[in-house]
Amino acid sequence: MDFAINNCRIVSPDGTTEGNIGIKGETIATVSNSPISAENEIDAQGKHVMPGAIDAHCHVGWPDWPIDEAYRKDSEAAAMGGITTIIDRVTLPPGSLVDQIFGKGNRRDILEANTHVDVALQACILTNEHIEEIPALAKKGIVGMKFYIPYKGTEAVPPMVGIDDGIVYMGFKKIAECGLPVHAQIHAENIEIFYKFKEKFLAEGKEVFWADTRPNFCEIEPMYRCGYFAKITGCPVYVVHMTVKEGPDVIREIRGQGVNIIVETCPQYLVGTTENLDRVLSKVNPPIRTKEDNEGIWEGIRNGIVTNMGSDHAPCATTHKEEFWSAVVGMAGIETMLPIMLSEGVNKGRISFEKLVEIISYNNAKQFALLPRKGIICPGADADLLIVDLDKTVTVKAENLHHISDFTPFEGWEVKGWPTLTMVRGSVVMQDGQMVGEAGYGKYVPCGEAY
Template sequence: MKKLIKNGIIVTATDEYEADVLIEDGKVTSIGAYLTEDIDEVIDAKGAYLFPGGVDPHTHLDMPFGGTVTADDFETGTIAAAYGGTTTVIDFCLTNKGEPLRNAVSHWHEKSKDKAVIDYSFHLMIGEVNDAVLSELPSIIEEEGITSFKVFMAYKNVFQVDDSVLFRTLLTAKEHGALVMVHAENGDVIDHLVTEALDKGNIDPIHHALTRPPELEGEATGRAVELTGLADSQLYVVHVTSAAALEKITEARRKGYNVWGETCPQYLVLDQSNLEEPNFEGAKYVCSPPLREKWNQDVLWNALKNGQLQTLGSDQCSFNFKGQKDLGKGDFTKIPNGCPIIEDRFSLFFSEGVKKGRISINQFVDMVSTQPAKLFGLFPQKGTIAVGSDADIVIFDPNRERTLSVDTHHMNVDYNPFEGMKVTGEPISVLSRGEFVIRDKQFVGSPGEGNYLKRKRFNSTKKVTEKSLS
């Protein structure tokens, strides 16, 4: 079946122009003016932008944490993502020490089977490095197409690893063509500060932030990037929140290290004061790393504009306020960490970034779609509108005004961290591999239509250059 999208303005990471887009068998087959081939369906996108579908490199769907499980699974989470203009997610597959990695991968396939409405892939957590792990990794990379590993430097006695595991993971990634992702906070010192806070009776949500200060994010980031340089490997720092961490990434890139950085919408528009909201409402904003003092927002926006940070993930990790977040009443350490972000990532970044002149429209596309696709082995199948690419296309009204709210979102969670925020710009229709998932703001897809994506190996010959720093 052939579809033709007419009268839209195509926007990629490098270009902006008016053209028609011809779609056949899930692919873009032609881009031009006045295309007249036999068409089964014509879609008029007059007045709308045509963006490549968003690639969200950082989600936690159906994930166990702190004695509970995230409220959004692969069905509700990917439906919400599609409403928000995202057509590909890469979720984190958690592993257990002493168990084969293959078991964890199989478990994540079970979680996602017949549920996802858009395409998806997995990152793989590395919690230990030994002969068994090292023997499994090559086949997982080759057979599963999982070409990114996640290492935690925080969550002591749960996910945290020592520097030896991080360094050996970096060496293994270099050898086999994978990208290492790191949650950079000093978990040992955090553990000490948390114990000290609880001993003093400091139990409210604000102490989540006060026991995880930005200095500990900066220190861990610096340690991770120097180990990357020593290993001559490659590193992606997830959810950068502060000037302290950004300084270490910028310095590493100036040295030519293969280091990239991601931030998330919550760190661009929310701040530490949200954790002080009364009646335990501050628990809604407990995520790790925590929200920072407001002045960090300008630092992060400038870093996105200047190329010091390269991508925008959601760090989607939704827990209901009632029945999940409130597990931490009387002890902030028991509040499940995470926020529902997946649906609003795209529109919020356009509204706060492009509409307010903080970034260009091409930078917007680059950070929400193209760069994640390139870094994680999906480009040019994903991340752009080009002949031969998957027809993942967002028909986007740049002038539609609306208010973000739990009453109108599609995430399976009882609050919205951006409640009452007015945004400009909204996805109207979303196509995944040429088929509508959202049409005229209505869900028309089906669970199970999303494909699991095997990703290409990281290009280990790619180096950070002076040009990439500009």
């Protein structure tokens, strides 16, 4: 064995067991009851060991960072926060996605030259040409096809160009022809209603919260609309970042019609409210809402409707957010995703550690067809592992985080539960809060058969 992590409490969706993990090269060779001897041995001292977290929702480079620097910094932040695979949603302008991603010197090459952790990709579908490329993208390992339903008109931040229901319907048809694991991802918000609220609030000159401009029903309506398109096309749908308390019931209803529809959420929609986060800095889509909405989403996780988790890391800096109406949407979250979930979820008893591993590691690997290489601790899997100290308490400060943005929405929060070691494919990349890996170690990970 090249590496052994002994004396572990191994957490998997099925339960927690004591064990020892032997690693050969980049993969797990054995999981055993007795301690393993190896060239390099680490004593986990009875701490929890889990499969590396997978961030299913990340926008590296958003909104205007140089992409090489963005991969370097945000993958370092990922490693510090226990994320071993980033699933990056690349948003590129009209034009061939295959060329813009896989052409020489383009996105794939840039990420491989700069990332500390592994990266899989998802694509944003904006045009007819993009729709035609869906099968080719799937062959290259991209299975998640994102539809940014609300970004049109003055809300379409470049390089996005608005899409309409025609693109959604035709895209869904093409995805259905490909079959799983290719699936549609929808950002469910109705922007036309937002514009009317915006007009009204501007005319009244009233200070409002972002959530006032896009009430819960604005998020619910496109779930039904896309659920209907999914029903008539047979397209599997993944709803990204659910925020509304009514959401789990809506999804149950749509599933009742035989639609394959699943749900992701993010830590900020479980713990953030208009009262505890900054009104301008935390301007994101969909918006930060209320404690009741938070509770509805926690319940959705516990009852198995909300099954996946991402950070929606969209690392705007304070300079992108000088004024409420013009502020660019998005905030950093990649480094704090797992710690917030350990602190507010596991340590506060809202969900079990096993449930967290299920939604943050296993289910994300499953949805993006990375199983059994990622998201699981078993012989043959990539040695993507974390040692977690559930008692380690840190007061979150932007100056101590590693992401490219200059702020965190959770400034000053006391967070209990942090990874103390991150291993990617058999190499330690973070130990005791120090980066030990090299930029460029991480690889592009194709999803699906291409893996």
